[in-house]
Amino acid sequence: MVKQISESTDGEYEFEGVNFEEEVELPIANTSEGPQEMFLRGGTEENELRREKGSVLRMSEGMILDSGDVDIEISEDETMIINMGPQHPSTHGVLRLMMELKGETVLRTKPVIGYLHTGMEKTAEGLSYIQGSTNVTRMDYLSPLNNELVFSLAAESLLGIEVPERAVWIRMLMSELNRLSSHLMWMATNGMDLGSTSMMIYGFRDREMVLAFLEKVTGLRMNHNYIRPGGVAADLPDGWYDDVHAIVETIPMRLDEYNDMLTGQPIFRERTEGIGIITQEEAISLSATGPLLRSTGVAWDLRKDMPYLAYDQVEFDVIVGSVGDTFDRYAVRLAELRESCRIISQIIDKMPSGPYRILDKKVTPPPRKRIDESMEALIHHFKLFTEGIHVPPGETYVAVESPRGELGCYMVSDGSAKPFRMHIRGPSFVNLQALPTMLSGSLIADAVAITSSIDPVMGEVDR
């Protein structure tokens, strides 16, 4: 009895002349391992068949089709425009990159922003100086204390007042801790962008340690509204020294681990070294600041070069890179974390005592107890919260070094209790301009690493 097996067009096997109801005598092959029964094709399990169909994907690399053999005509000078974002996990918020590609190479890029624009500069014109810091703290949501700081410094510069020594040092402690949390967050997200998910978990773990302390002091993990014109909202809580001491003891040890994990890892280095290079001249002419500028070798840090608060009384180094690539920006931030720990450990030893806010009744409200016993204090409290602080007319520009670069505030007052104009110079907003220069000529796969190395916070870019 002849059994013919043929394959039909839809890929299923038919057995001609075979009636499955009948008993079929199957041949027995003699192999080196003894006689083996041969089964019909139809008896093969479905999952076995699927394995076979998928085998084309498991071809060895040598067997993969040469792209030159494919008969599709692509002209030499053809480019493609592709949109990355605004909803893309690696764009850190709602950043859209319009990229012109030739093959896999990026030719031109245009960052398209504004998806998070909420008109915070316009809102600021309707808020008094006391309310203002609740508004600015929401701009750069990863370093809110720096935003509050620059707003308060601008208002104080117009008022012509100087805050007490302890307030200055508390502000410095808090903004330096904020730099730690912001850079740790960057380490986490950058690790995630480059495929190191362990780094993401570790970065968030350490950031949480810093945020727990910020919460203890200010009551909130983010958007603290702690630094206000005239000083800070409250004194440091009991036991603050031990908490901060624990942070500056732990973080440098963890940084050693991250250094081993990332710097010593060949894949990480290959994905960052020589990628997204920007030269000194380009960085300066594009107004880039912060780690982006320092990675090119320009030792420009406002804390050192134009000291504010009491940064001239602490010792620290300005970290610079040499090549200006993505790896340098990583290395600068990693070393800046250590420098911040160094600054913080000096601050906690030098922390002076005294009032934590200015004792000027026209600027800061009187203590709650005084309101019950003093008519004058009650009037001051009432005037302050109904009218606000009256700031003399004028204009000022104040800048601080936020974790991302120069964070400036241009403030114009017309003598009323609300700023006439408040402009924030966001470092992320300006640094994003350098992206087309850095991306040009690189591969699209590196676009993620390069964008991440700028560390843009879209809340501040769009404001």
Add this chain to the structure above:
Amino acid sequence: MIEVVLRDEKGSYFPSREQYFELITELKESSFEFLSDLCAVDYLGNESHTLPDGVVPERFEVVVNLISLQDRERVRIRVQVPENDCTIRSIYDIYQGAEAMEREAYDLFGIVFEEHPDLTRILMPEGWEGHPLRKDYSVGRVPVQFKSSTSIR
């Protein structure tokens, strides 16, 4: 330094619109190689707009902040821009970093920067009408109706 550029006691420069581009060029050559910030202010309704003698106050002002990296010094340039001819020369040719800042000022104030490579809206949607940071641009409001509620008293 080019002639008749007025300065106030803080050291800010008050060039006219014609002198502006030339002054910035000269300042860049004299070590102010870093553009820190460029923004605009709408002085509509500000009675305290004080300027040195000889500067005619106008509605808009373009404010430029420069840094000298060597001397660790800042300088501010304030240019008056009239309402009926809201144009000023772009400084993109001197500082490429001015691109986004000038686009922002154009978007939010409607000040036209001549010879800017790509003067389009940057923060607001492309088809938006009006320039939101102008003082006569209404923010609008949602009416709130206070409903009577049954009090426990």
